[in-house]
Amino acid sequence: MQIEKYTVDELNHQQAEKHQLRLEGVATDINNLEEVLQKLSVFNIAIPSWALGTGGTRFGRFSGGGEPRSLEEKIEDVGVIHALNKSSNSISLHIPWDIPDNAASIKALATQLGLHFDAVNSNTFQDQKDQKLSYKFGSLHHVDKAVRKQAVEHNIEVIKYGKQLDSKALSVWLSDGSNFPGQLNFRQAFQNTLESLQDIYAALPDDWKVWVEYKPYEPNFYSTTIGDWGQSYLLASKLGAKASTLVDLGHHLQGTNIEQIVSLLLMEGKLAGFHFNDSKYGDDDLTVGSINPYQLFLIFNELIEGMDARGMDHATSIGWMIDASHNVKDPIEDLLQSVQAIKIAYAQALLVDKKALVAAQNNNDVALAQEILQQAYRTDVRSLVAEASLRNGGALDPIGAYRKLNIREHLIKERGLKTVATGL
Numbered sequence: 001m002q003i004e005k006y007t008v009d010e011l012n013h014q015q016a017e018k019h020q021l022r023l024e025g026v027a028t029d030i031n032n033l034e035e036v037l038q039k040l041s042v043f044n045i046a047i048p049s050w051a052l053g054t055g056g057t058r059f060g061r062f063s064g065g066g067e068p069r070s071l072e073e074k075i076e077d078v079g080v081i082h083a084l085n086k087s088s089n090s091i092s093l094h095i096p097w098d099i100p101d102n103a104a105s106i107k108a109l110a111t112q113l114g115l116h117f118d119a120v121n122s123n124t125f126q127d128q129k130d131q132k133l134s135y136k137f138g139s140l141h142h143v144d145k146a147v148r149k150q151a152v153e154h155n156i157e158v159i160k161y162g163k164q165l166d167s168k169a170l171s172v173w174l175s176d177g178s179n180f181p182g183q184l185n186f187r188q189a190f191q192n193t194l195e196s197l198q199d200i201y202a203a204l205p206d207d208w209k210v211w212v213e214y215k216p217y218e219p220n221f222y223s224t225t226i227g228d229w230g231q232s233y234l235l236a237s238k239l240g241a242k243a244s245t246l247v248d249l250g251h252h253l254q255g256t257n258i259e260q261i262v263s264l265l266l267m268e269g270k271l272a273g274f275h276f277n278d279s280k281y282g283d284d285d286l287t288v289g290s291i292n293p294y295q296l297f298l299i300f301n302e303l304i305e306g307m308d309a310r311g312m313d314h315a316t317s318i319g320w321m322i323d324a325s326h327n328v329k330d331p332i333e334d335l336l337q338s339v340q341a342i343k344i345a346y347a348q349a350l351l352v353d354k355k356a357l358v359a360a361q362n363n364n365d366v367a368l369a370q371e372i373l374q375q376a377y378r379t380d381v382r383s384l385v386a387e388a389s390l391r392n393g394g395a396l397d398p399i400g401a402y403r404k405l406n407i408r409e410h411l412i413k414e415r416g417l418k419t420v421a422t423g424l
């Protein structure tokens with residue numbers, strides 16, 4: 001389904017007056033308004049191909065209706081999201097869940113919707129039907145060289161698909177680990193992983209990157225071979241300049257100071273990018289900003305500080321992607337909410353008075369430093385995000401528009417109530 005622009009314009013028109021008043025209200029306190037709006041309008045967050053269907057847990061999965069039945073339909077759903085928010089201009093594919101059999105036509109469809117392809121993701125955490133050797137005891141870290149070789153070859157095949165679509169990065173997440181003490185020799189597992197990644201690295205095209213994602217637990221519950229940012233950073237450093245560390249917000253133990261991790265990875269030029277989500281207990285895959293929006297703001301504050309210090313372009317120098325699972329919400333609504341939450345946190349962080357913050361830090365004025373951050377965080381920036389969307393031709397209120405245009409009903413009519421998308 002494609003959204004006609006005039007329908008969005010019509011809805012915007014109805015809300016124009018209210019929006020203008022809100023914008024004027026907040027604009028008076030912002031010196032760099034045009035700069036903030038410009039930065040917001042070029043900021044995009046990739047949508048993962050596996051997040052367009054309903055998610056589930058090992059206890060069950062409850063389909064929501066109208067789920068995309070093919071890669072083409074997933075791309076169309078991202079097209080809907082992008083038409084509404086003008087901030088989701090790319091899709092990240094997971095292979096083999098979404099193999100682009102006909103790359104030329106897949107690319108043409110994406111281009112028609114104003115989309116391109118973000119990082120491609122490999123999958124050696126599941127066994128596929130026609131697979132020779134099992135990943136039950138891991139893939140790139142496996143004790144058996146033949147299994148490692150099979151996993152390396154899969155990653156090289158994923159790069160091949162990515163090349164056909166003009167992707168520029170391979171994202172690797174391994175579930176490799178152990179469930180019980182004694183099961184694994186940690187050093188050997190790490191060395192095997194490094195060697196396997198070196199083989200993959202050697203197959204990377206010159207203008208590609210490899211992103212190494214970490215996760216503390218699940219599906220393994222005693223150790224994970226790339227379990228934290230230190231292990232990922234160590235691998236990325238040993239691999240070389242094209243390798244860096246991917247931060248998935250849900251992949252930290254409770255209370256971890258993620259903003260500090262981000263700051264140091266940026267300082268070392270080793271922050272690959274993000275998988276955004278939110279969580280209360282673990283890797284809960286909840287909507288971005290739904291549990292801890294202040295943490296998200298603090299992360300963006302460090303990102304902006306660190307990127308500006310290195311002269312990096314906010315929008316393009318690292319990868320921005322959502323990685324969430326939608327068990328009870330309409331996935332498109334959940335993704336729209338996530339993108340809005342990210343843009344809100346980014347906008348708030350752009351408002352931080354950096355000069356004043358540096359002065360407060362250098363004077364050890366702790367209370368003032370906190371005031372400066374919270375002044376920005378407590379600013380209602382929703383009308384700034386709306387204005388950036390409007391200027392790009394998107395909706396002032398993307399979720400409201402999605403509902404008013406009855407998009408899910410159209411999708412159910414077109415695809416049926418009981419369709420099931422590939423993914424977890």
Ligand code: PSV
Nearest residue numbers: 121173213248275283323424
């Ligand atoms: C693992 O939990 C993860 O965050 C990785 O990014 C996977 O590729 C993704 O979820 C989808 O399963």
Ligand code: MN
Nearest residue numbers: 213248275323
């Ligand atoms: Mn992830």
